[in-house]
Amino acid sequence: MTLVSFPGLTSLPAAGHLDLVAPPVAAMLDAHPDLAALVAIVEIDPALADTEAMTAAYDLPLGGSANCVVISGRRDGTERVAACVVSAETRADVNNLAKRRLDVRKASFHPMERAVAETGMEYGGITPIGLPATWRLFVDERLLAPERCIIGGGVRRSKILLPGSAFAAIPQVEIVPGLGI
Template sequence: MTLPSFPGLTSLPAADRLDLVAAPVAEALRARPDLASRLAVVEIDPDLADTEAMTRAFNLPLPASANCVVISGSRAGEERIAACVVAADTRADVNNLAKRRLDVRKASFHPMDRAVAETGMEYGGITPVGLPAHWRLFVDAALLRQDAVILGSGLRRSKLLLPGALLAELAGAELVEGLGYRAG
């Protein structure tokens, strides 16, 4: 099987390099060898972990990079949390689509310190692979059309590469048309 790749990046089989991903990501990949066998991991300089820096350094197409943002809100005293995965050249429609889907009056970005603690992942590396089971996962359906998508690995020193269609197979994935929108 050919692993997803981009020029300038060295794709390694994720299943063979679990040392390059956060512990919850490694655990999720061990539990799903069918998934792990189709993912690649690339080691990067942690200073290039931010999407803009990485795409510029490696001349990568911005729409192939995806960001995972964590949002939360409450309804009847119950906190509801979701991760939203959108292409890096878009913004997550938190105040409309995501809020309605989460069924909360107001959705906000989940506090960074809590997102890091609750995921067991580093800030700037949070990924939809290995999220807490009670969290919802909203994926912009447009990403499924990408041959390869670049995502966080849970650590700032690496990235995951996967076929876009594989996002639909992640635990709890809910496809949302138009979740990512272009501002302006």
């Protein structure tokens, strides 16, 4: 199988290069070899980890990148947390669709310090692969279509490349039509 790649980035197979991603990401890929077989890892300059900086510096299409945001809310005194993954050309519909799916009165962005601590990932690198098992994972249905997509590696110094169809193989994923607006 050919590794997913973008011009200007050196794709490395996940197997043998899990030291380039956050420990929870490595653990998930190690536990799910079918998913790991679909994944390539690329090293980037950590100062360029933010989507706009990365796409400009590496001359990548914005539509080839996906962003992961963590939201939370409460219902009946219980906190509910979810990650929302959408194309970088859109933003997650947090106040309507995601809030309803999470079944909370008000959804807010999860506090950054808590998101970092609870995921074991770095701010600016949080990715849908390796999230806490108790969290829900909403992925915009449109992300399944591209032949290649860039997501965080759990750390700012790497990114994960995968075919869009691989999102469906991530444990706990819920494919959500219209999540990105």
